Amino acid sequence: MNERRERTRQQILSAAIDVFHENGYQKTRISDIVAKAGVAQGTFYIHFQSKEQIFNHICSEFRVLFLNLLDDAADLFTGASIEAIREKLFVFIRKLITLFTANYKMARLLFVEGSSYSGQFKGVYENIYSEFIERIGTYLSIGKDKGLIEFEDAETTATFLIGLFDSSLFYFLRVKQDIDIDKLSWRMTDFMLNGLSG
Amino acid sequence: MNERRERTRQQILSAAIDVFHENGYQKTRISDIVAKAGVAQGTFYIHFQSKEQIFNHICSEFRVLFLNLLDDAADLFTGASIEAIREKLFVFIRKLITLFTANYKMARLLFVEGSSYSGQFKGVYENIYSEFIERIGTYLSIGKDKGLIEFEDAETTATFLIGLFDSSLFYFLRVKQDIDIDKLSWRMTDFMLNGLSG
Amino acid sequence: MNERRERTRQQILSAAIDVFHENGYQKTRISDIVAKAGVAQGTFYIHFQSKEQIFNHICSEFRVLFLNLLDDAADLFTGASIEAIREKLFVFIRKLITLFTANYKMARLLFVEGSSYSGQFKGVYENIYSEFIERIGTYLSIGKDKGLIEFEDAETTATFLIGLFDSSLFYFLRVKQDIDIDKLSWRMTDFMLNGLSG
Amino acid sequence: MNERRERTRQQILSAAIDVFHENGYQKTRISDIVAKAGVAQGTFYIHFQSKEQIFNHICSEFRVLFLNLLDDAADLFTGASIEAIREKLFVFIRKLITLFTANYKMARLLFVEGSSYSGQFKGVYENIYSEFIERIGTYLSIGKDKGLIEFEDAETTATFLIGLFDSSLFYFLRVKQDIDIDKLSWRMTDFMLNGLSG
DNA sequence: TATGAATGAGTTTTCATTCAT
DNA sequence: AATGAATGAAAACTCATTCAT
Missing domain, CATH: 1.10.10.60 (Homeodomain-like)
Structure with missing residues (x-):
């Protein structure tokens, strides 16, 4: 029963x-x-209880998985060499892409539906996006202190990295049948690290 | 009357x-x-005629402005030197940001509301986003042939650039009172060109 | 079992x-x-069997108790003297009040919920109220023939007595923590008999 | 329009x-x-706005008429003689019956539907009934001081009078085609005054 | 006998659109 | 051209009742 x-x-x-x-x-x-x-x-x-409640339930299920991943990446931009960082960043991006791909619909609901003007969800989405940016910004700052990466403003840079990540990932997930996670992760990693060195 | x-x-x-x-x-x-x-x-x-019609009208008003800008940028990634390209890219990005800032609400409707699952608008948005990527992809390819920029796949790279551009721009427009268009344009330009050289 | x-x-x-x-x-x-x-x-x-059936069941449980009491009061307004009638009326009213008090909720369901426009119960309630009035009317007529009480119209008078009884009793049961049954019975008895003499 | x-x-x-x-x-x-x-x-x-709102609107329309009538009866039980009081009481009761008869449905909604357990209206009804009793109780006390009427407890007596009035009036309005307002008013008046003298 | 998950008909309320003035 | 009252289809949600376990 x-x-x-x-x-x-x-x-x-x-x-x-x-x-x-x-x-x-x-x-x-x-x-x-x-x-x-x-x-x-x-x-x-x-x-x-309602349409809103089940939607929130679905979003927060993904939210938890996502935030857990973020938590584990505090030393994302630290390392002995730029190559070590590249490796770490690659692993992180691959994990993220894997998570988003496996939970594509839920991810899209949280990030895309949430970001639209559905009104009651604006807050939920804005929170998670801001959280994402803030965390990556923090991690970037830590990395900058170690001296291997370089940028002017952590928040701006974090916003670039995340915009690049989420916007393009959702595009690929939408238009491609299936994506080569490894290859895409490498490309993102390289593009980002280039942007971070100069 | x-x-x-x-x-x-x-x-x-x-x-x-x-x-x-x-x-x-x-x-x-x-x-x-x-x-x-x-x-x-x-x-x-x-x-x-209807709610849908006025929405489409608003979107296409911005759409025209936007596509006109795109049309004028065919030689975006060509130039005598990387510095010449940097200058051109900067001008283009500044124009785009200026357009999006001046028409923030319309831009957001087309790109964000349109991209959400509002159903009847999916097509409109997907079209414009795909068009954006395709054009930039084409411009990138032209630039690559000239030998000053470097990347593996034009579509992927275009998607990165555009994701970086639109996602972060909308973030700044949403959370900042007002943005320094010049500074933001330079930062985007530099980040992008770094990503494109390597 | x-x-x-x-x-x-x-x-x-x-x-x-x-x-x-x-x-x-x-x-x-x-x-x-x-x-x-x-x-x-x-x-x-x-x-x-249903919500309606259990409600009817509850009401008729009280209904039986109530009608039994009515049955036993045929000689309510007969007696050797007005004082004998007063005593008899007092006893009857005290019995009624005791019954209504002990079964307050059931009584209220039958008389108040039943009397409201719940539609399907109108009939049930109207029957019992009419029955109440008819009986008391009959008892009054018998009493009038004996010459000790006086009034113009039995139905009207019965309606007065019953209105006074049920409406005020339910009021007291609703607003008072507990009521002094004896005192209330005497007051009702006196008021009613005053009304019946003139 | x-x-x-x-x-x-x-x-x-x-x-x-x-x-x-x-x-x-x-x-x-x-x-x-x-x-x-x-x-x-x-x-x-x-x-x-809603079913509840229109119901309240209807009830309060009658409520105003009713409370106005009550307001004008402060000296109900005062007068030079018992006959003067009888006349005054008769006029008041006739006015009340006339009001209730002319607005039978509204009156019944406020007093009967309101008094049933419809839940959200309990309060509205209880208020008006308590107000009715309180006012009549006050008027009785004033009259008692003048010495022409007699009773033990004003609240109890008011409850009797009102119970007699409303309960029997609604009964007649329900079962009779039309009622003789004058005759009914006299009968109530007489019954009540008898009860009040002793 | 008891359970409690599932059913689906029924009701309130919203809102894009029409149309008489 | 403008008005704003009226329309009615559509959607969320409730709850008495059924039925498999």
Whole structure:
């Protein structure tokens, strides 16, 4: 019985991710979600309180994974040599791309739907984006102190790196069938490090 | 009498840009627009056919300005020296930033609202973003042939440059009161060219 | 096993009386009843057919007690002297008040919820109120024939007496912590008999 | 145009009074009201915010009329003789009955629907009923001081009078085609004054 | 017998669009 | 051209009842 409940819940969640991804939050109707999940309208409300709540649930699931990755990267721009940093940065970017690719729809919901003017989500998104920039900015500053990288302003530079990362990654994920994670990670790494040396 | 008509139309357009920008397309009600414009509900439909139509109108107004700028930059990455290219790229980026800053709300509607899953606008946005990438890709290829810049794949590189540009620009426009266009243009130019040399 | 069934049934009944009393029929949800009873949603339908049926059941439980009391009061207004009648009326009113007080929630459901426009219960309530008036009217007529009480029209007078009784009793039960049954009975008795003499 | 608006509003109000009266607040659907009013569903919400708001509007319309009547009766139980008081009480009761009869449905909504457990209206009704009792209690006390009427406790006596009045009046209005206001007023007056003398 | 997950019909409310004035 | 009242389709959410375990 508990297993049945869980199965239903997962069906709804999975359907919601698909439908939100396809139509966006605003255009998604509960009826779309339950139709895709193959359950009745009322069943939705047994498991989730509202459209907003399930959306937040989905976003925060990804949010946690994402922030955990960020946490582990404090020494991103430190290292004995520029090559050591390159290696570290590559590993980090590959991890990020892997995470975004594996959870493409959830990632896109958080970063793209969230960043749009859906109003009630502006805050959620702006927070995570600002957090992303702030962290990378901090890591950059640490690295700069060690003397291997170079830039004028940490926040600006972080914004460049992240803009490059997220905007282009989502583009590739949208238009390509599948992407070569290793190759893309290397290219990003190189482009970024070039930008950081001068 | 014709002047009155035009004035009314402009009031509606201007209100619509504001309200779309504030609440997003889906959350915007015609009643919000006409309230802000100070006209009656029915007046809206004398000037515009539908909510969708006025949104498209606003977007394409910016679209034209934007594409004109793109058209004029065919020789972006050609030049006698890397310094000449740097100068040209700087001028182009400054023009772009100036355009986006002056038409911030319209730009954001086209690039951000458009890129979200509002469904009916996906196509419009994807078109313009793809066009942007394709053009820059082409310009990069031309530049590469001349031998002053270097990269592996034009599309990937264009995507990097554009991601860096639009994502970070919108971030600054959103969080800063006002930005130093010259300084930001130089920083972008330098970061990009570093990435393109190696 | 049969004892368990009975216990469950009583839990549901008791919870239903409480919840109906607190929220009214329409606003009461089966889920409220079972939550208060501490049983599962489905269990309700093992013991009662529907929300309407359990409500009727509760009302008729009180209805029977009430009508029995009425039955035993046929000679309410007969007696050797006005003082004998006063005594008899006092005893009757005290019995009624005692019954209504002991079964306050059920009484209120039948008389107040029933009298509201809940639609499907109009009939039930109207019946019992009319029955009440008719009976008292009959008893008054018998008493009038004996010559000790006086009034113009039995139905009108019965309506006065009953209106005075039920409306004020429910008021006191609602606003007072506890009422002095004896004192209230005497006051009602006196007021009524004064009204009946002239 | 303004006239049309007002006509529509009145149609909705009038239909709402009828339908609330027929089915009670809870059972009444907006669709019932608009069907009876002959307007579209959305039209309702142009004129009233919600079902609750229109109900409160209707009730308070009657409430004002009722409280005004109460205000004008401060010297209800004062006078040179018991006959003078009888006359005054008669006039007051006749005014009340006339008001309740002319606005039967509204009165019943406020006093009966309000007194039922509709939950959100409990407060409104309890207030008006308590106010009624408090006022009459005050007027009784004033009269008692003058020495022409007699009773033990003003609140109890007020509750008796009012219970007699409202409960029986609503009964007659419900079951009789039409009532003889003068005759009923005299009977109530006499019954009450008898109860108040002893 | 008891459970509680699932059902789906029913209701309120919103809002783009129309149309008589 | 402008007005603003009216429209009605559409969508979120509730809850009495059913049914498999």
